Amino acid sequence: xxxxxxxxLFWMYRYLERCExxxxxxxxxxxxxxxxxxxxxxxxxxxxxxAGSRAAYDERHGRIRESIVVDFLLRDRDNPxxxxxxxxxxxxxxxxxxxxxxxxxxxxxxxxxITLKQALDAPVHNRDLPETLGLIRRQAALVRGAxxxxxxxxxxxxxxxxxxxLERASNTARIVDMKYYALLRSGSSMVQTxxxxxxxxxxxxxxxxxxxxxxxxxxxxxxxxARFLILDQRMPRAILFCIDGVAECLENLAKMYGRRLPSxxxxxxxxDDLRRVTITDIYDAGLKGFTVDVVNRLxxxxxxIEEDYRYxx
Amino acid sequence: xxxxxxxxxxxxxSSGQARPAYAQLVRWxxxxxxxxxxxxxxDAEAFFRRTGITFNVYSQQEAEERLIPFDxxxxxxxxxxxxxxxxxxxxxxxxxxxxxxxxxxxxEILRAGRVPVELIARNAAFVPxxxxxxxxxxxxxHIVGVDLVRTGSDEFYVLEDNARTPxxxxxxxxxxxxxxHMFPELFAQIHVRQVGDYPxxxxxxxxxxxxAATQGRAVVAVLTPGIHNSAxxxxxxxxxxxxxxxxxxxDLRVDNGRIxxxxxxxxxxxxxxxxxxxxxYLDPLVFNPDSLLGVPGIMDIYRAGGITIANAPGTGIADxxxxxxxxxxxxxxxxxxxAILKNVPTWRCGEADSLAYVLDHLDELVVKEVHGSGxxxxxxxxxxxxxxxxxxxxxxxKSPGNYIAQPTLALSTVPILTKSGLAPRHVDLRPYVLxxxxxxxxxxxxxxxxxxxxxxxxxxxxxGGGTKDTWVxxx
Numbered sequence: 001x002x003x004x005x006x007x008x009l010f011w012m013y014r015y016l017e018r019c020e021x022x023x024x025x026x027x028x029x030x031x032x033x034x035x036x037x038x039x040x041x042x043x044x045x046x047x048x049x050x051a052g053s054r055a056a057y058d059e060r061h062g063r064i065r066e067s068i069v070v071d072f073l074l075r076d077r078d079n080p081x082x083x084x085x086x087x088x089x090x091x092x093x094x095x096x097x098x099x100x101x102x103x104x105x106x107x108x109x110x111x112x113x114i115t116l117k118q119a120l121d122a123p124v125h126n127r128d129l130p131e132t133l134g135l136i137r138r139q140a141a142l143v144r145g146a147x148x149x150x151x152x153x154x155x156x157x158x159x160x161x162x163x164x165x166l167e168r169a170s171n172t173a174r175i176v177d178m179k180y181y182a183l184l185r186s187g188s189s190m191v192q193t194x195x196x197x198x199x200x201x202x203x204x205x206x207x208x209x210x211x212x213x214x215x216x217x218x219x220x221x222x223x224x225x226a227r228f229l230i231l232d233q234r235m236p237r238a239i240l241f242c243i244d245g246v247a248e249c250l251e252n253l254a255k256m257y258g259r260r261l262p263s264x265x266x267x268x269x270x271x272d273d274l275r276r277v278t279i280t281d282i283y284d285a286g287l288k289g290f291t292v293d294v295v296n297r298l299x300x301x302x303x304x305i306e307e308d309y310r311y312x313x
Numbered sequence: 314x315x316x317x318x319x320x321x322x323x324x325x326x327s328s329g330q331a332r333p334a335y336a337q338l339v340r341w342x343x344x345x346x347x348x349x350x351x352x353x354x355x356d357a358e359a360f361f362r363r364t365g366i367t368f369n370v371y372s373q374q375e376a377e378e379r380l381i382p383f384d385x386x387x388x389x390x391x392x393x394x395x396x397x398x399x400x401x402x403x404x405x406x407x408x409x410x411x412x413x414x415x416x417x418x419x420x421e422i423l424r425a426g427r428v429p430v431e432l433i434a435r436n437a438a439f440v441p442x443x444x445x446x447x448x449x450x451x452x453x454x455h456i457v458g459v460d461l462v463r464t465g466s467d468e469f470y471v472l473e474d475n476a477r478t479p480x481x482x483x484x485x486x487x488x489x490x491x492x493x494h495m496f497p498e499l500f501a502q503i504h505v506r507q508v509g510d511y512p513x514x515x516x517x518x519x520x521x522x523x524x525a526a527t528q529g530r531a532v533v534a535v536l537t538p539g540i541h542n543s544a545x546x547x548x549x550x551x552x553x554x555x556x557x558x559x560x561x562x563x564d565l566r567v568d569n570g571r572i573x574x575x576x577x578x579x580x581x582x583x584x585x586x587x588x589x590x591x592x593x594y595l596d597p598l599v600f601n602p603d604s605l606l607g608v609p610g611i612m613d614i615y616r617a618g619g620i621t622i623a624n625a626p627g628t629g630i631a632d633x634x635x636x637x638x639x640x641x642x643x644x645x646x647x648x649x650x651x652a653i654l655k656n657v658p659t660w661r662c663g664e665a666d667s668l669a670y671v672l673d674h675l676d677e678l679v680v681k682e683v684h685g686s687g688x689x690x691x692x693x694x695x696x697x698x699x700x701x702x703x704x705x706x707x708x709x710x711k712s713p714g715n716y717i718a719q720p721t722l723a724l725s726t727v728p729i730l731t732k733s734g735l736a737p738r739h740v741d742l743r744p745y746v747l748x749x750x751x752x753x754x755x756x757x758x759x760x761x762x763x764x765x766x767x768x769x770x771x772x773x774x775x776x777g778g779g780t781k782d783t784w785v786x787x788x
Contacts, residue, residue, distance in 0.1 A: 003575045004564050095365070095540045099553040103364075110365045155577060257578050309577040 001100070006159045007311030008097035012109070013147075013163030015090035019083050019116075020140035021171045021205075022051050022073055023133045028205045030129060033066060035197045043201075044069045046178040050171075050205070053081045070129070075120045083136055087116050100156045104146040112139035155256055162249045162305065169242035170298045175205050176229055176239075177291040183222045185283055199225055206237040226287065227279040239294060240274045246301070247271045253309075261308040266301045270294075321465050321725040322737050323388065334389045334786060337503050342386075347734075350385065353495050354730060357383050360494070366487050367546055382779035383488060384729040385495070388740060388761040392788045395757060398461070398469060398744070401653035403753045404644060406457050406746050409476055409631045411647035413453040416630060417443045427642045432635055437684065440592060440627030442599055446616050448625045450522035450750035455587075455623035456515070457746040458482075458759075461654075463725040470657045470722065471640070472741065476632040477624060478589050481760045481780075482745050483547040486511060486554075488760075488782040504787040506757035512554035514747055514754050519555075519585045519623055521749040526571060526619050527584040533557040534574060536565075536588040538606045543775075548589050557587070567610040572620045585621040586611075592626050634683040634717050635661060657722060663714035671718040672709060675702055678718040679770075680709070693770055695721050724770055727781065729763060739764045741772050742783065758783035 029047045033040045041064050048054045048069060056079050061068050076082040080089055091113035098106055116139060124132045144164070151157050176183065182198040199220050203209035206229065216224055232238040247267040254260045274294075282290045306312065319327075324335045331339035358380060361367070367378035390398075415421050416433060423430050433439050458479025460472040489508050493500055516533060523531040537548035539561050552559035564574050565583065573580035588595065594604040599612040614620050630636065636643075638659035644652040660667035662680075671678060675694050682690035692705045709716055726737035744759035761781040762772035772778040 001577050002558055002560065002564055003577050004561070006577045092540065095545070095549070098365075098549040099557075099559045106365065107363055111363055114362065253577075310575050310579075313575070 001155050001159075003310030003312070005097045005100050005156070006309045007306065008093045009100060009156055009159040010163040010305070010311070012090050012093035012097065013160045014167040015080075015086040015093065016109070016112075016140050016143055017164050017167035017171070018081060018086040019090070020137055021167070022081065022083050022086065023136040023140075024205050024207060025051050025175075026070055026073055027130075027133050028201045029066075029069075030126075031204065032197060032201050040066065048073070050174045050178040051081050052174065053079055056081075067123075067126075071123050074124060074132075083116065084120050087113050087139075097156075102146065102150040102152075104150045105143065108139075108143045108146040112143060115139060155253060158249045158253050158256075159309070162246060165242045165245035165249065166298060166302055166305075168237050169239050169246065170295060172206055172229060172237050172239050172242065173291050173294045173298065175202065176226065177288065177295060180288045180291065183226045183287060185223065186221050196220060202229070206235075208235055208237060211235055223279055223283070226282070230282065231274065231277070231279060240271075243267070243271050243274060250305070261304075263301060263304040263308045266297070266304050270297050270301065320723050320737070320739070321463065323463070323725050323727045323740075324386075325728075334391045338387065338389065338499070341499060341502065350730060351732060354385050357385065357491055357495060360491060361487070364487075365546065366483070381484060381774045382765060383491065384763055384765075384779050384781045385492075386728055386730055386735070387492065387782040387784045388727045388742075388763075389784045389786065390742075390758065392786050395785045397653070399755050401469075402459050402744060402746055402755055404648055404650065404653050405459065405471065405474065405640070406454065406748060406753055408640075408644040408647045409457070409474060410451075410453050410748060412643050413476075413625070413628055413631050414451070415647070417446065417627065422643065422646050425646070427646050428636070428639050432639075433630065436630060436633060436635070438592075438627070438629035438633045440630075442612055442616075443625070443627035446625075448522075449524040449618065449621045452522045452623075452748050452750055453625045454628050454631070455519060455522060455748055457748065458743045459746060461742045461744070462657075462722055463740075463742070464723050465725075468655070470655045472657060473634075473637065474632040474640070475743070476628045477591065479743070479745070480544045480547055480589075481743060481762075482511060482756075483550040484780050485745065485756070485758065485760045485783070486550075488780055492782045503784070505784040506787055508756050508758055511745065511756045512551060514756070515551070515587075516555040516557070518747040518749040518754060519587060519621070521751060522621050522623070523584045524618050524621050526582075528582075531584040532582065533585045533587065534560045534565075534583045536560055536562070536586050536590055538590050538594070542589075544589065551587070558583075562590075562604075562606045562608055565608045565611075567608070567614060570614065570617065570619055572608060572611055572614050583620060585623060587623045592629060595622070595626060634681055635663075635714075638717065657719045660718040662709055662716040662718060667718070668709065668713045671716075672706060675706060675709075677721060679721050680705060680716050680718045683715050683717060691771075693721065696768075696770070721770070727761070727763065729765065729779070729781075736767065738767070739770050739772065740781070757785035 025047045029043050032043045044064050044066060048057050051073055053073065057072055061072065072079065072082065074083050077085055079085045091109055094101060094106060094109040116136065119132055119135055147160060179202050182202065200209060202225065203212050212228055228235060228238065230239045233241050233244060235241055250264050250267050254264050324331060326332055361380050361383065367380055412422065422428050423433060454476045456479060458475040458481065460475065461469050462472050463469050485508060519533055520531045533555060535548050535552040535557050537545060537559060539545065549559050558574060560574050565572055568580045571582040572586065573582050590606045593601045594606040596607050596609060596612045597604045598609045615622055638661055640656050641652045660671050662668045662671055678694045680692040692701065724739040724741065727740050728735035729738045740761050740763045742759050742761050745756050747754040761783045762778050763781055764770060764772045765779045766777060
């Protein structure tokens with residue numbers, strides 16, 4: 001497979017995943033705004049940061065206003081992390097690697113792009129927001145469905161899956177990073193100001209509020225939530241679950257190609273570190289420092305993959 | 314003032330009766346609900362958009378993807394007509410390959426005085442780097458698109474030989490797919506020859522011309538200028554259908570005496586490169602030094618027999634509009650037979666007598682730039698305004714050698730479906746011809762392009778033309 005093609009698949013799925021993550025972040029912000037109008041500005045600020053769009057927003061708009069933030073995250077074409085920006089990049093990459101996509105995958109990406117371009121043609125009114133966000137999530141699910149049910153399990157599939165897992169891992173890590181103050185140990189002074197709404201929101205941003213309830217009932221403590229988001233190996237958007245996925249894809253590639261590469265080592269080490277650590281260790285060393293470290297290591301790993309498999313040179 | 318020209322309509326005769334080839338189709342049409350057809354027509358457009366069968370428009374600031382309008386009514390060619398056309402096409406394509414070999418080797422045709430030396434020597438399409446080069450398998454033009462027009466029941470003319478990188482074949486294939494998808498019942502009633510195996514033939518044909526350096530199964534790659542190229546869809550479509558790699562210049566480099574592509578496991582040699590970039594951009598070391606679309610050093614590898622380039626560099630000398638007028642001689646010179654397909658009478662404006670005639674009859678003629686393509690830089694005299702005529706007259710006087718002129722042909726029409734019923738529109742036909750060392754394969758039919766504007770003779774997609782499915786009937 002061409003290096004360029006591997007890179008195209010990887011980024012196509014990363015950006016599709018990003019569309020969905022951003023939609024979920026907006027949804028969470030919107031809910032908080034309804035429940036706690038008093039903290040809404042802080043909320044949007046941290047959502048912008050979790051979406052990796054804080055600097056771009058500040059430069060463009062400065063002051064935080066809900067309608068502007070939502071519009072920026074949905075429709076700003078120059079922002080690669082807006083829904084419209086990300087779906088356009090995903091579709092460009094799909095065109096680039098079209099020979100590696102099944103007809104079903106290609107058509108679902110192309111259709112998503114056409115549909116979302118239309119849906120986001122004009123600013124979305126608050127009253128239509130839930131429906132639009134639902135549409136974005138459905139489009140992303142459609143492409144993944146086509147991937148899982150039609151794509152050959154060859155190296156191309158591994159690069160696709162790598163993109164999905166890496167993007168999810170960094171997304172969840174960024175969310176924990178932005179919300180660390182809401183996840184500080186029970187009993188610490190800041191926690192008092194945080195309500196259940198915050199915790200609910202965090203779980204919603206990774207579509208896991210229901211799964212959490214299945215596992216822990218109504219028992220919400222910062223430690224269990226943090227453990228669930230970081231170390232659970234059953235929750236598809238938990239950091240460790242995603243890193244397991246990344247390491248597995250890289251392992252599969254090593255088997256297919258008959259050689260292990262530096263990215264295998266990086267992924268394995270990250271996976272080992274996370275498997276060994278307990279949530280208490282993480283709190284003892286500092287939650288904030290831990291997530292920042294994970295975000296950085298994921299970025300380094302992504303670059304190493306790019307190099308190992310010759311995406312660009 | 315001449316009489317209003319009457320055009321040969323391929324579907325209906327002058328009394329309005331369906332011609333025999335179209336009888337079944339017309340019966341089917343009469344039974345169809347017209348509204349359903351119009352609806353289907355919209356369906357077809359949605360289908361094309363969803364599947365991303367689009368082309369990018371040149372000279373547009375932001376790359377815009379457009380659809381080529383597709384007309385539902387097929388264009389039909391009988392088995393008999395087709396067999397005559399294929400004989401003519403094969404003869405012509407063989408002559409073109411012989412001509413190219415000769416021009417880049419002994420130049421017998423120039424010595425014999427059948428084609429003027431200066432037409433070759435001073436022609437930008439002549440590539441001196443090809444002199445003495447023997448392309449693998451002896452094939453110069455692996456893929457040719459011969460543009461034909463019809464003017465009467467037995468009269469076909471070759472308008473142009475596209476011997477560089479003819480495009481449009483993906484539309485031929487997708488048009489058929491679309492028709493089968495929308496009107497399966499029609500294909501059960503009318504027996505139409507298949508076109509769907511074109512990619513298989515293309516691959517076979519390219520592999521048959523693989524270089525001696527090939528080890529094991531030949532690796533075929535399609536070289537595209539990239540996703541912003543107007544024909545990118547076609548490049549990816551063909552690579553996909555052939556099971557070939559789709560590469561850009563920066564995916565390739567010289568490696569160990571071969572051209573190799575950058576894969577996830579290192580560099581791997583490419584045996585056959587179906588390039589969809591022009592000669593000029595192929596190798597910055599030899600041609601345009603600013604080109605980022607090609608591969609530095611590929612010409613050296615090619616000359617050493619390390620790769621097959623399809624079509625070979627320098628084939629443009631055979632489809633040059635100035636050479637065109639010599640085609641009947643060229644066919645005769647190399648095949649010893651008279652050309653089966655007719656050439657359109659052509660005035661070479663570089664010759665004083667011809668120029669005088671052309672200037673006198675500008676409003677009756679079609680004038681083309683010798684090196685232009687895609688319907689740009691062209692004057693259709695009868696349809697031109699006084700201002701356009703005057704401006705073209707100045708251009709002609711300034712550089713007559715840049716132009717040829719031809720009579721305005723009474724192009725045949727085939728009806729298209731419009732909201733207010735059937736309406737005749739002018740068409741042309743581009744059959745696709747594959748040349749391999751051992752055979753010439755012509756896909757039955759080809760791409761019918763249709764001028765959608767009433768009375769218009771310009772069928773190019775970049776100028777508002779559309780396409781039709783083209784049916785060659787079984788015997």
